[in-house]
Amino acid sequence: MAPTRVVVTGLGVTSPVGGDVPSTWESLLAGRSGVRALTEDWAADLPVRIAGRVAVEPTEVLERVKARRLDRSSQLAMVAATQAWADAGLEGTADEGGLDGDRVGVAFASGIGGVTTLLSNYDTMLEKGPRRVSPLAVPMLMPNAPAATISLMVGARAFASTPVSACASGNEAIALGLDQLRLGRADVVVVGGTEAAIHPLNIAAFANMMALSKTASGPEGGDPTTVSRPWDTARDGFVLGEGAGCLVLETEEHARARGARVYATVLGAGVTADSHDIAQPDPQGRGGTRAIARALAEGDVDPADVAHVNAHATSTPQGDVAEGLMLHATLGSHATDVVVTSTKSMTGHLLGGAGALEAVATVMALHHRVSPPTINLDEQDPRVDLDIATKARDLPLGDIVALNNSFGFGGANVAVAFGSV
Numbered sequence: 001m002a003p004t005r006v007v008v009t010g011l012g013v014t015s016p017v018g019g020d021v022p023s024t025w026e027s028l029l030a031g032r033s034g035v036r037a038l039t040e041d042w043a044a045d046l047p048v049r050i051a052g053r054v055a056v057e058p059t060e061v062l063e064r065v066k067a068r069r070l071d072r073s074s075q076l077a078m079v080a081a082t083q084a085w086a087d088a089g090l091e092g093t094a095d096e097g098g099l100d101g102d103r104v105g106v107a108f109a110s111g112i113g114g115v116t117t118l119l120s121n122y123d124t125m126l127e128k129g130p131r132r133v134s135p136l137a138v139p140m141l142m143p144n145a146p147a148a149t150i151s152l153m154v155g156a157r158a159f160a161s162t163p164v165s166a167c168a169s170g171n172e173a174i175a176l177g178l179d180q181l182r183l184g185r186a187d188v189v190v191v192g193g194t195e196a197a198i199h200p201l202n203i204a205a206f207a208n209m210m211a212l213s214k215t216a217s218g219p220e221g222g223d224p225t226t227v228s229r230p231w232d233t234a235r236d237g238f239v240l241g242e243g244a245g246c247l248v249l250e251t252e253e254h255a256r257a258r259g260a261r262v263y264a265t266v267l268g269a270g271v272t273a274d275s276h277d278i279a280q281p282d283p284q285g286r287g288g289t290r291a292i293a294r295a296l297a298e299g300d301v302d303p304a305d306v307a308h309v310n311a312h313a314t315s316t317p318q319g320d321v322a323e324g325l326m327l328h329a330t331l332g333s334h335a336t337d338v339v340v341t342s343t344k345s346m347t348g349h350l351l352g353g354a355g356a357l358e359a360v361a362t363v364m365a366l367h368h369r370v371s372p373p374t375i376n377l378d379e380q381d382p383r384v385d386l387d388i389a390t391k392a393r394d395l396p397l398g399d400i401v402a403l404n405n406s407f408g409f410g411g412a413n414v415a416v417a418f419g420s421v
Contacts, residue, residue, distance in 0.1 A: 003298075004182045007421070009260040010088025010248030011360050012080035012192075016241050016347045019056030020083055024357075025364050028372035029392045033225035033346045035239050037216070042200050047207040049217045050224040051198045052241030052348030069136055070149060071114035072196035072242075076353070077146035078153065080246035081108070081190055085154055088248040089260055093155030094188070098258075105158035105186040106151045107176040108246075109169035109193040111352025111408065113143030116199055146194050146244075158186040164352070166408030167312070169193050170245060171355025174404075174416050175269035177249050187254040192246035193356035203240060209279065213237035213315065228349075229376035230313035230342035231320050231384050238314040241348025245356030247363070264363045265419040267299025267401065274411030281407060285322035285329070291413040292330040292403065299401070299417045303331045306338055306417075307400040308371050310362040312407045313342035314349050323405065324384040339393050340386045345375045355406035359416060362404040366420045369395045 011021050016034025018024030027034070038049045058075035059067045061082075067075055085091075094101040117140040121133050139145060144162035151160035159180065163172040170193020177191035206212045213236045216222035228239040255262055272294065274287035281288070296303060309327065313320050328335045343361050350357055365371050371393045380388065399420055406414045 005252035006178055006181045006249055006266040007252045007255050008247050008263040008266065008363050009250050009255050010084040011263065011363060012083030012087060012246040013357060013360050014054050014056060014058065014076050014079040015243040015357055016052035016054055021360065028343055028346060028361060029370065031346065031373045031375045033375060035224045035228060035348050037224050046200055046203050047217065048203050048212045048214055050227060050239060052239060053198065054243050071117040071140040071145060073110055073114055073194045074146045074149050076196055076242065076244040077108060077192070077194035078149060080192060080194070080244035081150045081153065084190065084246040084248050095155055099188060101155040101157045103158055103187040104154060104156040105180055105189045106147050106156045106160045107163065107173040107189055107191045108147035108150055109163045109173040109352050110143050110146055111164065111166045111169045111195055112197050114141030114145055115197055115202065117141040119199060119201060150190055154190060156190065165412035166410055167349065167351050167354055168406040168408035168412035168414045169352035169355065171359065171404060171406035171414040171416055172271060173356065174247065174359055175271050175414055178266050178269050181249060181251050187251055189249045190246060191249055192244060193353040194244035195351040195353040196242045197351060198240055198242050206240065211237055211316070213239060226376050228315050228345050230315045230345050230374055231381050231388055232377050233379045233381050235315040235317065235320065237316055238344065239348035241350045243347070243350050243357055244353050245360045247359060262421050264366045264421055267301055267417040267419045268295045269298065269414065269416045270294025272413045274413065276411055279409050281319050281322045283318060283322055285326040287411060288323065288326040288405065288407055288413045289329040292326055292405065292415040295403065295415040295417040296330065301401050301417055304334050305399065305401045306331060306334065306403060307395050308365055308402040309338055309340045310358045310365070310402065310404045311340055311342045312405045314344055319407065321381065321383050324386055327386065336385060336387055338387060339371045339389050339395060341371050341389045342374045343372055355404065355414065359404045362402045362418055365395065366400065366402050366418055369397065371395055
């Protein structure tokens, strides 16, 4: 029996380059970076003083009382989820909108969770004593807070799950939502990922392990918008970003029955582990290769039908090369015909939110038949034999497939294959 067809009916985003899907998409196509200098006093002595802050503060969108009860990661998740729910043509809770809340689920990820709440409350305890710690600290800092908060908003009672697999988390949430729909456990699933980790401890930790680029952070400064440069020979680490991406997934039968607009289909997903190193990718990309191959196999996709890849490509020396090997191993001679891009060149790396934001960009690329560019690619690494778009590039008409790749610390690999409609 053929697997249940799953479609995308709603999209939501808050990112360093835009406060919603239209503004983010327009910025991505224009090649505008959201990376900025950190001018706060707490950043003065850090080895890295640039990051991709969201373009629109969540407190400008959410009700003040609700925002104060949420960690920043949950605030960003709520902004994206509210957009996606409305974009899918849904209002209020599931039951209020004519859906069955028992058949609506949430799979929303975070790589780190409410780290700013955790650290700020610890500082408060040290400075003012334990009685001053917020009674809301635990429900704010727990990693499943974004999923739980979204489930309350939409009245989802099927499940509220939180994949945590570092930088692959957001994409893994999409894979989990796909599985739950195909297993018949839900008709509608809100999926995505969020991260708000621009904090001195996180920046110092990533910088000390040599993961972040220190360009534009020295005494001479420099242009922060040029620092994230996937596949470029001058790349030397990623730029930390923040934000959230959200998609509403439905079984095609359910979406058609309620007359929903369909952006794309979710054809298949592959989830694997490297079992190689806690931080470094397998230099041969074997785990990622298996993830991509599984996504294609699950979706019964001919590699020749893949027209676009939104690559994980974070701008690290090893990871960018490994991903090129993965695409050649899975797509064969067709790998050099595929239009490849890394939107992290503009947004920075959203960690647990990256896969979700980039899934939205992947769906938009299919929907509008155009790939966003990779900026700052002045000299392509000769070890990466790929057709990387450096300007917005038209995609073919007809039935095409796009891949969204995510890889994370701990050896987590996730690939999701989307199809055009």
